[in-house]
Amino acid sequence: FAKPAVGPLFVNIFIIGGILLLYDSPIENLGFAVIFGAAVQLIWLFCLLFSSGISAKNAFSRETFKSEIFMVFLKQTAPVAMWIFLTPIVPLFERYLMSLQQEGSVAILNYTDKILYLPLGVISISLANAAFPNLSLAVLEKRNVRIELLEKFLWLLVICMFPIQVLMNSCSLEISQIIYQRGQFGELESRLTTDLLSAYSWSLIPVSGTLLLNRLFFAAGQFKIPFFAGLVTILLQLSADAFLVPRFGPIGIGWGASIASIFQTTALLAILGFKSGTGVAWYCAKPLFLALILAEGFNLVLPGFFYQLFVFLPSGKMGSLLALSASWVLFQTFSILFFRYGLPRTKSCEV
Structure with missing residues:
Protein backbone atom coordinates (compact mmCIF):
# COMPACT_ATOMS: atom_id res chain seq x y z
CA PHE A 1 0.00 0.00 0.00
CA ALA A 2 2.80 2.44 0.81
CA LYS A 3 4.72 2.48 -2.47
CA PRO A 4 1.68 2.95 -4.75
CA ALA A 5 0.51 5.73 -2.42
CA VAL A 6 3.55 7.77 -3.49
CA GLY A 7 1.94 8.17 -6.93
CA PRO A 8 -0.71 10.74 -5.94
CA LEU A 9 2.04 12.78 -4.28
CA PHE A 10 3.61 13.27 -7.69
CA VAL A 11 0.31 14.57 -9.05
CA ASN A 12 -0.12 16.99 -6.15
CA ILE A 13 3.47 18.23 -6.42
CA PHE A 14 3.04 19.02 -10.10
CA ILE A 15 -0.33 20.69 -9.48
CA ILE A 16 1.12 22.90 -6.73
CA GLY A 17 4.17 23.64 -8.87
CA GLY A 18 1.91 24.51 -11.79
CA ILE A 19 -0.11 26.88 -9.62
CA LEU A 20 3.04 28.68 -8.47
CA LEU A 21 4.79 28.81 -11.85
CA LEU A 22 1.70 29.55 -13.95
CA TYR A 23 0.13 32.00 -11.52
CA ASP A 24 -0.28 34.77 -14.13
CA SER A 25 -0.96 32.44 -17.05
CA PRO A 26 -4.36 31.32 -18.38
CA ILE A 27 -6.00 28.81 -16.08
CA GLU A 28 -6.13 26.26 -18.91
CA ASN A 29 -2.35 25.85 -18.69
CA LEU A 30 -2.79 24.25 -15.28
CA GLY A 31 -4.28 21.26 -17.09
CA PHE A 32 -0.86 20.50 -18.60
CA ALA A 33 0.64 20.30 -15.09
CA VAL A 34 -2.09 17.85 -14.08
CA ILE A 35 -1.52 15.71 -17.20
CA PHE A 36 2.24 15.67 -16.66
CA GLY A 37 1.83 14.72 -12.99
CA ALA A 38 -0.59 11.93 -13.91
CA ALA A 39 1.90 10.62 -16.50
CA VAL A 40 4.64 10.54 -13.86
CA GLN A 41 2.30 8.65 -11.52
CA LEU A 42 1.54 6.12 -14.27
CA ILE A 43 5.25 5.60 -14.96
CA TRP A 44 5.86 5.11 -11.22
CA LEU A 45 3.15 2.44 -11.00
CA PHE A 46 4.55 0.59 -14.02
CA CYS A 47 8.00 0.66 -12.43
CA LEU A 48 6.53 -0.94 -9.31
CA LEU A 49 4.91 -3.63 -11.44
CA PHE A 50 8.11 -4.44 -13.28
CA SER A 51 10.12 -4.50 -10.04
CA SER A 52 7.63 -7.06 -8.69
CA GLY A 53 8.28 -9.35 -11.64
CA ILE A 54 4.99 -8.62 -13.39
CA SER A 55 5.14 -7.97 -17.13
CA ALA A 56 2.90 -8.25 -20.16
CA LYS A 57 4.25 -11.74 -20.85
CA ASN A 58 3.42 -13.33 -17.52
CA ALA A 59 0.44 -11.18 -16.50
CA PHE A 60 -2.03 -13.90 -17.48
CA SER A 61 0.13 -16.96 -16.91
CA ARG A 62 -1.10 -19.74 -14.64
CA GLU A 63 1.46 -18.84 -11.99
CA THR A 64 0.39 -15.19 -11.89
CA PHE A 65 -3.28 -15.10 -12.85
CA LYS A 66 -5.75 -17.22 -10.87
CA SER A 67 -9.17 -17.14 -12.52
CA GLU A 68 -10.90 -18.42 -9.37
CA ILE A 69 -9.48 -15.61 -7.25
CA PHE A 70 -10.26 -13.09 -9.97
CA MET A 71 -13.92 -14.17 -10.11
CA VAL A 72 -14.25 -13.96 -6.33
CA PHE A 73 -12.73 -10.47 -6.39
CA LEU A 74 -15.01 -9.43 -9.27
CA LYS A 75 -18.11 -10.76 -7.52
Whole structure:
Protein backbone atom coordinates (compact mmCIF):
# COMPACT_ATOMS: atom_id res chain seq x y z
CA PHE A 1 0.00 0.00 0.00
CA ALA A 2 2.80 2.44 0.81
CA LYS A 3 4.72 2.48 -2.47
CA PRO A 4 1.68 2.95 -4.75
CA ALA A 5 0.51 5.73 -2.42
CA VAL A 6 3.55 7.77 -3.49
CA GLY A 7 1.94 8.17 -6.93
CA PRO A 8 -0.71 10.74 -5.94
CA LEU A 9 2.04 12.78 -4.28
CA PHE A 10 3.61 13.27 -7.69
CA VAL A 11 0.31 14.57 -9.05
CA ASN A 12 -0.12 16.99 -6.15
CA ILE A 13 3.47 18.23 -6.42
CA PHE A 14 3.04 19.02 -10.10
CA ILE A 15 -0.33 20.69 -9.48
CA ILE A 16 1.12 22.90 -6.73
CA GLY A 17 4.17 23.64 -8.87
CA GLY A 18 1.91 24.51 -11.79
CA ILE A 19 -0.11 26.88 -9.62
CA LEU A 20 3.04 28.68 -8.47
CA LEU A 21 4.79 28.81 -11.85
CA LEU A 22 1.70 29.55 -13.95
CA TYR A 23 0.13 32.00 -11.52
CA ASP A 24 -0.28 34.77 -14.13
CA SER A 25 -0.96 32.44 -17.05
CA PRO A 26 -4.36 31.32 -18.38
CA ILE A 27 -6.00 28.81 -16.08
CA GLU A 28 -6.13 26.26 -18.91
CA ASN A 29 -2.35 25.85 -18.69
CA LEU A 30 -2.79 24.25 -15.28
CA GLY A 31 -4.28 21.26 -17.09
CA PHE A 32 -0.86 20.50 -18.60
CA ALA A 33 0.64 20.30 -15.09
CA VAL A 34 -2.09 17.85 -14.08
CA ILE A 35 -1.52 15.71 -17.20
CA PHE A 36 2.24 15.67 -16.66
CA GLY A 37 1.83 14.72 -12.99
CA ALA A 38 -0.59 11.93 -13.91
CA ALA A 39 1.90 10.62 -16.50
CA VAL A 40 4.64 10.54 -13.86
CA GLN A 41 2.30 8.65 -11.52
CA LEU A 42 1.54 6.12 -14.27
CA ILE A 43 5.25 5.60 -14.96
CA TRP A 44 5.86 5.11 -11.22
CA LEU A 45 3.15 2.44 -11.00
CA PHE A 46 4.55 0.59 -14.02
CA CYS A 47 8.00 0.66 -12.43
CA LEU A 48 6.53 -0.94 -9.31
CA LEU A 49 4.91 -3.63 -11.44
CA PHE A 50 8.11 -4.44 -13.28
CA SER A 51 10.12 -4.50 -10.04
CA SER A 52 7.63 -7.06 -8.69
CA GLY A 53 8.28 -9.35 -11.64
CA ILE A 54 4.99 -8.62 -13.39
CA SER A 55 5.14 -7.97 -17.13
CA ALA A 56 2.90 -8.25 -20.16
CA LYS A 57 4.25 -11.74 -20.85
CA ASN A 58 3.42 -13.33 -17.52
CA ALA A 59 0.44 -11.18 -16.50
CA PHE A 60 -2.03 -13.90 -17.48
CA SER A 61 0.13 -16.96 -16.91
CA ARG A 62 -1.10 -19.74 -14.64
CA GLU A 63 1.46 -18.84 -11.99
CA THR A 64 0.39 -15.19 -11.89
CA PHE A 65 -3.28 -15.10 -12.85
CA LYS A 66 -5.75 -17.22 -10.87
CA SER A 67 -9.17 -17.14 -12.52
CA GLU A 68 -10.90 -18.42 -9.37
CA ILE A 69 -9.48 -15.61 -7.25
CA PHE A 70 -10.26 -13.09 -9.97
CA MET A 71 -13.92 -14.17 -10.11
CA VAL A 72 -14.25 -13.96 -6.33
CA PHE A 73 -12.73 -10.47 -6.39
CA LEU A 74 -15.01 -9.43 -9.27
CA LYS A 75 -18.11 -10.76 -7.52
CA GLN A 76 -17.31 -9.06 -4.21
CA THR A 77 -16.31 -5.67 -5.63
CA ALA A 78 -19.08 -5.43 -8.26
CA PRO A 79 -21.51 -3.73 -5.80
CA VAL A 80 -18.89 -1.12 -4.92
CA ALA A 81 -18.21 -0.48 -8.61
CA MET A 82 -21.94 -0.02 -9.21
CA TRP A 83 -22.17 2.38 -6.25
CA ILE A 84 -19.25 4.45 -7.59
CA PHE A 85 -20.90 4.45 -11.03
CA LEU A 86 -24.17 5.83 -9.60
CA THR A 87 -22.63 8.42 -7.26
CA PRO A 88 -22.03 11.11 -9.99
CA ILE A 89 -25.81 11.33 -10.43
CA VAL A 90 -25.97 13.44 -7.25
CA PRO A 91 -23.68 16.33 -8.32
CA LEU A 92 -25.25 16.29 -11.79
CA PHE A 93 -28.74 16.65 -10.31
CA GLU A 94 -27.51 19.30 -7.86
CA ARG A 95 -26.12 21.43 -10.67
CA TYR A 96 -29.34 21.06 -12.60
CA LEU A 97 -31.29 22.37 -9.61
CA MET A 98 -28.80 25.19 -9.07
CA SER A 99 -29.05 26.22 -12.73
CA LEU A 100 -32.71 27.03 -12.06
CA GLN A 101 -31.73 29.42 -9.24
CA GLN A 102 -30.21 32.90 -9.47
CA GLU A 103 -27.25 33.52 -11.75
CA GLY A 104 -23.92 32.33 -10.37
CA SER A 105 -25.37 29.55 -8.20
CA VAL A 106 -23.59 26.75 -10.07
CA ALA A 107 -20.22 28.53 -9.86
CA ILE A 108 -20.65 29.12 -6.13
CA LEU A 109 -21.59 25.46 -5.60
CA ASN A 110 -18.44 24.37 -7.45
CA TYR A 111 -16.32 26.75 -5.38
CA THR A 112 -17.89 25.57 -2.12
CA ASP A 113 -17.23 21.95 -3.09
CA LYS A 114 -13.54 22.73 -3.55
CA ILE A 115 -13.37 24.30 -0.08
CA LEU A 116 -14.92 21.17 1.44
CA TYR A 117 -12.66 18.81 -0.49
CA LEU A 118 -9.53 20.29 1.11
CA PRO A 119 -10.09 18.97 4.68
CA LEU A 120 -11.75 15.82 3.36
CA GLY A 121 -8.76 15.05 1.16
CA VAL A 122 -5.99 16.01 3.56
CA ILE A 123 -7.50 14.44 6.69
CA SER A 124 -10.45 12.13 6.06
CA ILE A 125 -9.34 10.29 2.93
CA SER A 126 -5.77 10.06 4.25
CA LEU A 127 -6.96 8.42 7.47
CA ALA A 128 -9.28 6.07 5.57
CA ASN A 129 -6.45 5.00 3.27
CA ALA A 130 -4.20 4.43 6.27
CA ALA A 131 -6.87 2.46 8.13
CA PHE A 132 -7.73 0.09 5.29
CA PRO A 133 -4.42 -1.86 5.06
CA ASN A 134 -4.24 -2.18 8.85
CA LEU A 135 -7.77 -3.55 9.06
CA SER A 136 -7.12 -5.81 6.06
CA LEU A 137 -3.99 -7.25 7.67
CA ALA A 138 -5.98 -7.99 10.82
CA VAL A 139 -8.37 -10.13 8.77
CA LEU A 140 -5.60 -11.66 6.64
CA GLU A 141 -3.69 -12.83 9.68
CA LYS A 142 -6.80 -14.58 11.06
CA ARG A 143 -7.11 -12.16 13.96
CA ASN A 144 -10.20 -10.38 15.16
CA VAL A 145 -10.70 -6.93 13.71
CA ARG A 146 -9.80 -4.74 16.66
CA ILE A 147 -12.33 -2.07 17.46
CA GLU A 148 -9.47 -0.34 19.25
CA LEU A 149 -7.87 0.49 15.90
CA LEU A 150 -11.03 1.88 14.33
CA GLU A 151 -11.88 3.77 17.51
CA LYS A 152 -8.48 5.45 17.48
CA PHE A 153 -8.93 6.42 13.85
CA LEU A 154 -12.36 7.86 14.62
CA TRP A 155 -11.11 9.86 17.61
CA LEU A 156 -8.17 11.18 15.59
CA LEU A 157 -10.57 12.11 12.81
CA VAL A 158 -12.86 13.97 15.18
CA ILE A 159 -10.01 15.82 16.89
CA CYS A 160 -8.71 17.05 13.53
CA MET A 161 -12.06 17.78 11.87
CA PHE A 162 -13.87 19.34 14.84
CA PRO A 163 -12.23 22.79 14.59
CA ILE A 164 -12.73 22.79 10.81
CA GLN A 165 -16.41 21.96 11.20
CA VAL A 166 -16.86 24.73 13.77
CA LEU A 167 -14.87 27.14 11.61
CA MET A 168 -16.99 26.54 8.51
CA ASN A 169 -20.22 26.78 10.47
CA SER A 170 -19.72 29.75 12.75
CA CYS A 171 -17.27 31.66 10.51
CA SER A 172 -18.78 31.03 7.09
CA LEU A 173 -19.38 34.77 6.71
CA GLU A 174 -15.71 35.61 7.31
CA ILE A 175 -14.61 32.88 4.89
CA SER A 176 -16.97 34.13 2.20
CA GLN A 177 -15.68 37.68 2.73
CA ILE A 178 -12.16 36.43 1.99
CA ILE A 179 -13.51 34.84 -1.18
CA TYR A 180 -15.26 38.12 -2.00
CA GLN A 181 -12.01 40.05 -1.63
CA ARG A 182 -9.84 37.67 -3.68
CA GLY A 183 -12.27 36.33 -6.29
CA GLN A 184 -14.70 37.65 -8.85
CA PHE A 185 -17.75 37.49 -6.60
CA GLY A 186 -20.39 40.04 -5.72
CA GLU A 187 -22.39 40.54 -2.54
CA LEU A 188 -25.09 38.08 -3.60
CA GLU A 189 -22.53 35.37 -4.37
CA SER A 190 -20.77 36.02 -1.06
CA ARG A 191 -24.02 35.60 0.87
CA LEU A 192 -24.82 32.40 -1.02
CA THR A 193 -21.37 31.03 -0.20
CA THR A 194 -21.96 31.84 3.47
CA ASP A 195 -25.21 29.89 3.54
CA LEU A 196 -23.80 26.90 1.65
CA LEU A 197 -20.68 26.63 3.82
CA SER A 198 -22.75 26.77 7.00
CA ALA A 199 -25.13 24.06 5.78
CA TYR A 200 -22.42 21.86 4.26
CA SER A 201 -20.28 22.00 7.41
CA TRP A 202 -22.58 19.50 9.15
CA SER A 203 -21.65 16.87 6.57
CA LEU A 204 -17.88 16.98 7.20
CA ILE A 205 -17.71 14.68 10.23
CA PRO A 206 -20.42 12.20 9.06
CA VAL A 207 -18.83 11.87 5.61
CA SER A 208 -15.44 11.32 7.22
CA GLY A 209 -16.86 8.73 9.59
CA THR A 210 -18.52 6.93 6.68
CA LEU A 211 -15.17 6.66 4.90
CA LEU A 212 -13.69 4.84 7.90
CA LEU A 213 -16.72 2.62 8.50
CA ASN A 214 -16.75 1.59 4.84
CA ARG A 215 -13.09 0.55 5.15
CA LEU A 216 -14.01 -1.62 8.11
CA PHE A 217 -16.56 -3.50 6.03
CA PHE A 218 -14.23 -3.65 3.01
CA ALA A 219 -11.50 -5.19 5.17
CA ALA A 220 -13.93 -7.88 6.32
CA GLY A 221 -14.90 -8.62 2.70
CA GLN A 222 -18.45 -7.32 3.19
CA PHE A 223 -18.80 -5.08 0.15
CA LYS A 224 -22.59 -5.27 -0.17
CA ILE A 225 -23.25 -3.38 3.07
CA PRO A 226 -21.57 -0.11 1.94
CA PHE A 227 -23.24 -0.54 -1.47
CA PHE A 228 -26.80 -0.75 -0.15
CA ALA A 229 -26.19 1.99 2.44
CA GLY A 230 -24.70 4.19 -0.27
CA LEU A 231 -27.54 3.45 -2.70
CA VAL A 232 -30.22 4.39 -0.17
CA THR A 233 -28.22 7.52 0.71
CA ILE A 234 -28.10 8.56 -2.96
CA LEU A 235 -31.88 8.21 -3.22
CA LEU A 236 -32.36 10.14 0.03
CA GLN A 237 -30.07 12.97 -1.07
CA LEU A 238 -31.78 13.28 -4.46
CA SER A 239 -35.17 13.41 -2.75
CA ALA A 240 -33.97 15.92 -0.14
CA ASP A 241 -32.47 18.18 -2.81
CA ALA A 242 -35.64 18.03 -4.91
CA PHE A 243 -37.73 18.94 -1.86
CA LEU A 244 -35.51 21.59 -0.24
CA VAL A 245 -34.11 23.60 -3.16
CA PRO A 246 -37.46 24.78 -4.61
CA ARG A 247 -38.59 25.81 -1.12
CA PHE A 248 -35.43 27.23 0.47
CA GLY A 249 -33.21 28.06 -2.48
CA PRO A 250 -29.57 27.03 -3.03
CA ILE A 251 -28.97 26.40 0.68
CA GLY A 252 -31.17 23.32 0.29
CA ILE A 253 -28.29 21.60 -1.51
CA GLY A 254 -26.10 21.93 1.58
CA TRP A 255 -28.77 20.72 3.97
CA GLY A 256 -29.65 17.84 1.67
CA ALA A 257 -26.02 16.69 1.69
CA SER A 258 -25.80 16.98 5.48
CA ILE A 259 -29.03 15.05 6.06
CA ALA A 260 -27.94 12.28 3.69
CA SER A 261 -24.45 12.00 5.20
CA ILE A 262 -25.79 11.76 8.76
CA PHE A 263 -28.25 9.09 7.63
CA GLN A 264 -25.51 7.06 5.91
CA THR A 265 -23.27 7.12 8.98
CA THR A 266 -26.17 6.18 11.25
CA ALA A 267 -27.20 3.33 8.94
CA LEU A 268 -23.68 1.88 8.87
CA LEU A 269 -23.44 2.12 12.66
CA ALA A 270 -26.81 0.38 13.03
CA ILE A 271 -25.69 -2.45 10.73
CA LEU A 272 -22.42 -2.71 12.65
CA GLY A 273 -24.36 -2.93 15.90
CA PHE A 274 -26.65 -5.61 14.48
CA LYS A 275 -23.72 -7.75 13.32
CA SER A 276 -21.22 -7.17 16.13
CA GLY A 277 -23.25 -5.93 19.10
CA THR A 278 -24.50 -2.60 20.33
CA GLY A 279 -21.35 -2.05 22.37
CA VAL A 280 -19.21 -2.06 19.25
CA ALA A 281 -21.54 0.38 17.50
CA TRP A 282 -21.46 2.64 20.56
CA TYR A 283 -17.66 2.69 20.61
CA CYS A 284 -17.69 3.92 17.00
CA ALA A 285 -20.65 6.28 17.31
CA LYS A 286 -19.46 8.01 20.47
CA PRO A 287 -16.77 10.28 18.96
CA LEU A 288 -18.82 11.14 15.86
CA PHE A 289 -22.06 12.22 17.51
CA LEU A 290 -20.26 13.78 20.46
CA ALA A 291 -18.40 16.02 18.00
CA LEU A 292 -21.64 17.10 16.30
CA ILE A 293 -23.25 17.98 19.64
CA LEU A 294 -20.19 19.86 20.92
CA ALA A 295 -19.86 21.71 17.62
CA GLU A 296 -23.30 23.26 18.03
CA GLY A 297 -22.50 24.24 21.62
CA PHE A 298 -19.15 25.66 20.57
CA ASN A 299 -20.83 27.77 17.89
CA LEU A 300 -23.17 29.26 20.48
CA VAL A 301 -20.61 29.89 23.24
CA LEU A 302 -17.41 30.79 21.37
CA PRO A 303 -18.31 31.84 17.83
CA GLY A 304 -15.32 32.84 15.75
CA PHE A 305 -12.77 31.31 18.14
CA PHE A 306 -10.97 29.16 15.59
CA TYR A 307 -11.16 31.91 12.98
CA GLN A 308 -9.03 34.17 15.19
CA LEU A 309 -6.26 31.58 15.06
CA PHE A 310 -6.11 31.89 11.27
CA VAL A 311 -5.43 35.63 11.45
CA PHE A 312 -1.81 34.86 12.33
CA LEU A 313 -1.23 32.68 9.25
CA PRO A 314 0.95 34.20 6.51
CA SER A 315 -0.76 35.61 3.42
CA GLY A 316 0.18 35.36 -0.25
CA LYS A 317 0.65 32.27 -2.39
CA MET A 318 3.97 31.25 -0.80
CA GLY A 319 2.66 31.96 2.68
CA SER A 320 -0.44 29.88 2.03
CA LEU A 321 1.71 27.03 0.72
CA LEU A 322 3.92 27.17 3.81
CA ALA A 323 0.86 27.23 6.07
CA LEU A 324 -0.61 24.17 4.35
CA SER A 325 2.73 22.35 4.49
CA ALA A 326 3.13 23.14 8.19
CA SER A 327 -0.43 21.96 8.85
CA TRP A 328 0.29 18.70 7.02
CA VAL A 329 3.47 18.07 9.05
CA LEU A 330 1.61 18.88 12.27
CA PHE A 331 -1.20 16.51 11.32
CA GLN A 332 1.23 13.67 10.54
CA THR A 333 3.21 14.20 13.75
CA PHE A 334 0.09 14.35 15.88
CA SER A 335 -1.27 11.19 14.22
CA ILE A 336 1.89 9.23 15.03
CA LEU A 337 1.91 10.36 18.66
CA PHE A 338 -1.81 9.74 19.04
CA PHE A 339 -1.57 6.16 17.83
CA ARG A 340 1.43 5.53 20.04
CA TYR A 341 0.15 7.06 23.27
CA GLY A 342 -3.56 7.59 22.52
CA LEU A 343 -6.75 6.21 23.95
CA PRO A 344 -6.79 3.12 26.18
CA ARG A 345 -7.42 -0.20 24.55
CA THR A 346 -10.85 -1.66 24.17
CA LYS A 347 -11.80 -5.24 23.57
CA SER A 348 -11.53 -6.90 20.18
CA CYS A 349 -14.51 -7.73 18.05
CA GLU A 350 -15.38 -9.57 14.90
CA VAL A 351 -17.11 -7.76 12.04
